[in-house]
Amino acid sequence: MRHAIRDLLVVGAGGFAREAVEAVRAVNQQRPTWHLRGLLDDDPARYGAVVGGVPVIGPLELVHDHPAALVVLTTGRPDNYVSRPLIAARLGLPDARYATIVHPTATVGSTCTVGVGSVLLAHADLTADVVVGRHVALMPQVVLPHDARVDDFATLASGVRVGGACHVSEGAYIGAGACLRENVTVGPRALVGMASVVTRDVPGERVWLGSPASDAGAAPLPELMRESA
Ligand SMILES: CC(C)(COP(=O)(O)OP(=O)(O)OC[C@H]1O[C@@H](n2cnc3c(N)ncnc32)[C@H](O)[C@@H]1OP(=O)(O)O)[C@@H](O)C(=O)NCCC(=O)NCCS
Numbered sequence: 001m002r003h004a005i006r007d008l009l010v011v012g013a014g015g016f017a018r019e020a021v022e023a024v025r026a027v028n029q030q031r032p033t034w035h036l037r038g039l040l041d042d043d044p045a046r047y048g049a050v051v052g053g054v055p056v057i058g059p060l061e062l063v064h065d066h067p068a069a070l071v072v073l074t075t076g077r078p079d080n081y082v083s084r085p086l087i088a089a090r091l092g093l094p095d096a097r098y099a100t101i102v103h104p105t106a107t108v109g110s111t112c113t114v115g116v117g118s119v120l121l122a123h124a125d126l127t128a129d130v131v132v133g134r135h136v137a138l139m140p141q142v143v144l145p146h147d148a149r150v151d152d153f154a155t156l157a158s159g160v161r162v163g164g165a166c167h168v169s170e171g172a173y174i175g176a177g178a179c180l181r182e183n184v185t186v187g188p189r190a191l192v193g194m195a196s197v198v199t200r201d202v203p204g205e206r207v208w209l210g211s212p213a214s215d216a217g218a219a220p221l222p223e224l225m226r227e228s229a
Helices: 015-030 060-065 083-091
Strands: 006-011 034-040 054-058 070-073 206-209 214-218
Touching: 006 015, 006 060, 015 034, 034 060, 060 083, 070 083
Parallel strands: 006 034, 006 070, 034 054
Antiparallel strands: 206 214
């Protein structure tokens, strides 16, 4: 059977977008899979710019003008880590419009699942019975061992290490090199600082810092993202 090459639109034009583009190129090197149509950004000043070798072709709403193209959301800085759920809500696309990008050096065990729209960068490893939700970002060298669960829109920065059966809840951000003890749950939209060590369940929408991680205050979330909003 002939292998179809699909058009791909990348939402975002920052660091994560360039990393996702590199993953797409690596996938294409293995097997031509994606035709990268361009990056989408809300800032008109960027239209026509070339970022990571890919043109910024217009605003996010262009996804509606290219109904055959698949889309991937590649925003999520630590100071605005809930941008992907907000963009997904704004665009209102069905799951079938989203691409899942897995760098060829990432490993996904046969008993693991990865949801639509998620991006796994180089050397992310999912061992056994790992469940990764939709629009999750796994940066390089994230290791998810047996029974780990990462819910929709969560972001795990590079080198995050979690113990077995850990649970990262929806929209949480785990900073680079952070560690989670086995069976621990990080609550929704929590922010765990880089290199922090989470040794017990921690509630959502708070910042957790240090070793052992302790409560450093309310997470920097837009008001409409808060549970109480
Ligand atoms: C947690 C974080 C978001 C805080 O950033 P911030 O709000 O700008 O906070 P500040 O840098 O002003 O630091 C506030 C305090 O927390 C401390 N702190 C910040 N990050 C910390 C961390 N990861 N562990 C322990 N303490 C930390 C600071 O030393 C400072 O302490 P002080 O008040 O006693 O001086 C940030 O430090 C972080 O970890 N970001 C994630 C970075 C990352 O993983 N990037 C990878 C993808 S690009």
